[in-house]
Amino acid sequence: MKTIGVLTGGGDCPGLNAAIRAVVKQAIIYDWEVIGIRNGWKGLIEGDVEPLTHYSVSGILSKGGTILGTSRVNPTKNIEDLQRLRDNIKKYGISGIIACGGEGTLSAALALYRRGIPVVGIPKTIDNDVSCTSKTIGFDTAVTIATDAIDRLHTTAESHHRVIIIEVMGRHVGWIAMAAGIAGGANEILIPEVPFDIEEICENLKQRYDHGKAYSTVVVAEGAIPKEGTGFRMPEQEIDEYGHVKLGGIGYLLKDEIEKRVGVDVRVTILGHIQRGGSPTPFDRILATRMGITAVKLLKDEDYGKMVALRGSKILPVKLEDAVAKLKTVDLDLFDLAKTFFG
Ligand SMILES: Nc1ncnc2c1ncn2[C@@H]1O[C@H](COP(=O)(O)OP(=O)(O)OP(=O)(O)O)[C@@H](O)[C@H]1O
Numbered sequence: 001m002k003t004i005g006v007l008t009g010g011g012d013c014p015g016l017n018a019a020i021r022a023v024v025k026q027a028i029i030y031d032w033e034v035i036g037i038r039n040g041w042k043g044l045i046e047g048d049v050e051p052l053t054h055y056s057v058s059g060i061l062s063k064g065g066t067i068l069g070t071s072r073v074n075p076t077k078n079i080e081d082l083q084r085l086r087d088n089i090k091k092y093g094i095s096g097i098i099a100c101g102g103e104g105t106l107s108a109a110l111a112l113y114r115r116g117i118p119v120v121g122i123p124k125t126i127d128n129d130v131s132c133t134s135k136t137i138g139f140d141t142a143v144t145i146a147t148d149a150i151d152r153l154h155t156t157a158e159s160h161h162r163v164i165i166i167e168v169m170g171r172h173v174g175w176i177a178m179a180a181g182i183a184g185g186a187n188e189i190l191i192p193e194v195p196f197d198i199e200e201i202c203e204n205l206k207q208r209y210d211h212g213k214a215y216s217t218v219v220v221a222e223g224a225i226p227k228e229g230t231g232f233r234m235p236e237q238e239i240d241e242y243g244h245v246k247l248g249g250i251g252y253l254l255k256d257e258i259e260k261r262v263g264v265d266v267r268v269t270i271l272g273h274i275q276r277g278g279s280p281t282p283f284d285r286i287l288a289t290r291m292g293i294t295a296v297k298l299l300k301d302e303d304y305g306k307m308v309a310l311r312g313s314k315i316l317p318v319k320l321e322d323a324v325a326k327l328k329t330v331d332l333d334l335f336d337l338a339k340t341f342f343g
């Protein structure tokens with residue numbers, strides 16, 4: 001009999017509960033015990049844990065968020081926390097840890113693995129920016145929500161002959177913007193990987209009006225940046241308690257520029273955390289279920305330091321160090337395809 005621990009770290013996303021449920025169900029088949037670690041690595045440092053049984057995971061498959069809670073705490077920040085974490089692993093008899101997280105939480109998992117802690121990772125983040133896996137848990141749901149929003153904003157933009165800017169999440173990468181932009185037929189898509197030229201965008205929008213298309217939808221990732229020397233100034237940005245730049249608001253900067261340069265009525269919708277809430281899509285439920293089960297199997301094989309990944313149609317292990325070596329940025333061939341529909 002083994003005892004394993006499971007935690008969720010970083011921003012929450014739909015599908016985490018489906019993964020936790022799968023971990024618990026598979027562990028029960030092996031006759032193992034599962035300890036739920038509350039609020040990411042913080043719970044392991046503080047010894048904030050709860051046993052997870054059949055009953056604790058009953059009815060959570062379709063529920064958004066994470067029943068375990070989450071945080072962005074770095075367990076390797078100081079030696080004292082690291083020691084407390086080790087003491088708690090010993091205290092609760094944990095022989096393997098499953099960490100569900102984005103590149104930050106998984107980098108911490110790798111750092112712990114390198115210090116001898118038996119850990120495997122499950123990639124989750126609406127941003128879809130973890131390498132070595134074609135999809136992360138939560139991305140499909142976020143794209144579905146953003147596409148629905150674009151569809152709805154499209155009809156009102158058309159009725160009022162307006163430009164509507166839809167700002168979506170995507171701190172370092174533009175996967176949500178690109179996927180939802182293509183699916184929703186956006187007239188412009190702005191992503192962090194390809195700095196934008198405000199003059200070019202305004203020219204395209206003007207041309208649409210000249211050609212009788214008296215409305216437009218513009219999708220912008222929150223982390224989009226202007227091309228240098230193109231006359232678009234970004235304000236100073238605030239930093240949050242975990243050292244992340246506080247994003248959100250590029251849509252309003254674009255609005256001012258477009259109104260000034262094109263002379264049309266512009267409205268802005270910032271989708272924000274709506275993209276991270278609510279029920280996961282069937283795709284995310286299935287992905288999370290498969291990943292959760294495979295992660296437990298890796299612990300059974302004592303195949304630590306790995307992350308489960310979607311490779312083609314299979315869920316396979318990859319090295320954590322490869323998964324976090326660099327962010328998975330947008331496929332620029334796909335972005336080129338999206339450009340066919342700009343203007
Ligand atoms: N190289 C690293 N080593 C140890 N800890 C790290 C490392 N990089 C990031 N972290 C910790 O992981 C936390 C979570 O990272 P982050 O906030 O990026 O979330 P995430 O897990 O990537 O999920 P998401 O990006 O979807 O919100 C960070 O706040 C930081 O404390």
Ligand SMILES: O=P(O)(O)OC[C@H]1O[C@](O)(CO)[C@@H](O)[C@@H]1O
Pocket residue numbers: 010011012125126127169170171222247276
């Ligand atoms: O929950 P917070 O701290 O506002 O985090 C927002 C960030 O989290 C993410 O949603 C990733 O989970 C980013 O796209 C976004 O920038």
Ligand SMILES: [Mg+2]
Pocket residue numbers: 010102103104
């Ligand atoms: Mg991250």
